[in-house]
Amino acid sequence: MRVFVTGASGWIGSATVDDLLQAGHEVTGLARSDTSAAALHAKGVTVLRGDLDDLDSLRRGAQAADGVIHLANKHDWANPASSAAAERTAVETIGEVLVDSDRPFVFASGVAGLVQGRPATEDDPSPHVGPHSLRGGAENRAFEFVDQGVRAVAARFAPTVHGAGDHGFIAHLVATARDRGVSGYVGDGTNRWAAVHRSDAARLVRLGLEGAAAGARLHATAEVGVPLKDVAEAIGAGLGLPVVSVDPHDAPAHFGFLGRFVGADGATSSELTQSLLGWVPTGPTLLEDIKAGAYFEV
Known part of the structure; x- marks a missing residue:
């Protein structure tokens, strides 16, 4: 599969790219800097220069791919509204390209604030709705593309994806x-x-790309x-x-x-995710x- 990955040189993205390559997929990675581009090129990744604000690069990457993994995020803690807006716009841009294609679109989400008083599960919908909510309500916005022929899949990461x-x-x-x-x-x-350990998170993303159904919520939580x-x-x-x-x-x-x-x-529980994909954190x-x-x- 030809896979376009945003955030390809990031903490989770770089491990995901390694896992994809090991599984035999071809990868195009979005690179914002010369350093990121060089690191991706050294792995055998096709480099597409751009960032989340460069919507044309997002469109080109998605159009040429058999599947998209969106992991990039601005992480602008001083201006969370900017990060939320960029996340929502990126999801909308990629989703519009994939309409009526049945191509997989795995996007990063989180488990923060899903429920109170008990472990969250994959059956819990995201309470973050609308452009002014956490992450710009990107998870719910992405799932709106399911009825338009996009195999949108949420990869909900634990608050700590750990490792050296x-x-x-x-x-x-x-x-x-x-x-x-x-x-x-x-x-x-x-x-x-x-x-969740970084290696386990990366493998889950790849398994979600390969086999998760449209509208699936996957929990990358080993503990x-x-x-x-x-x-x-x-x-x-x-x-x-x-x-x-x-x-x-x-x-x-x-x-x-x-x-x-x-x-x-x-x-947060990941029992349903493990059962669905045969994902066993190691x-x-x-x-x-x-x-x-x-x-x-x-």
């Missing part, structure tokens, strides 16, 4: 601990984050939920720092942008990665 080299939420917690001199968690620390106190304790042990509880009111000041999320509960757990030192190199 990760610069996401866990890396931010480690940096905060170094800066503050303590490894913190919010309240009693019993709130949980779902987690239903890891208590944040356990995460803080593992970070504290790795850095040789004390572990402390942070009052919820003080979380934004202590954790920065992550203060809005670090006290939330995000337990990578290390989040705590195993932390304890192995994946996040402590300076």
Whole structure:
């Protein structure tokens, strides 16, 4: 299959590209910089220069492909409205190209805020609707193309897709601990984050491209939920720092942008995804990665 991948040089995207190539697919990767283009070219990937704001490049990539994987995101924490608008527009642009083609369109989504009080499942629809909602309501917008002959599939990633080299939420917690001199968690620390190893997430994306039905919601969550106190304790042990509880009111000041999320509960099941695709996570757990030192190199 000829696969167009946005975010092809990113944290999840680069692993997904490797998995696609190993499975025998041809890959065209969207590259914003010379560095990204060179890295993709070295893998044998066809490079398409552009970014999420270059809608013509998105159209060209989608038109020439048998399937599309959309993983790029601006991650503009200072201007989330800009990121949301770009995400929604990218989904609309790709979806319009794929209308009446029955080609697969696997797009990145998340598990944040799906439900409260219990682990989220694949049967839970996204509550984020409309251009001003989280991620621009892109998941629901993408699924509107299903009735127009697009095999749209949501890949809902855990809040932490971990592994050596990760610069996401866990890396931010480690940096905060170094800066503050303590490894913190919010309240009693019993709130949980779902987690998945990068290699498992990449394989799930590829399996979704190859076999998931239109409208499928896939959960890239190997662990239903890891208590944040356990995460803080593992970070504290790795850095040789004390572990402390942070009052919820003080979380934004202590954790920065992550203060809005670090006290939330995000337990998420992937039982239906594993049954649907035969996906069995095999990578290390989040705590195993932390304890192995994946996040402590300076």
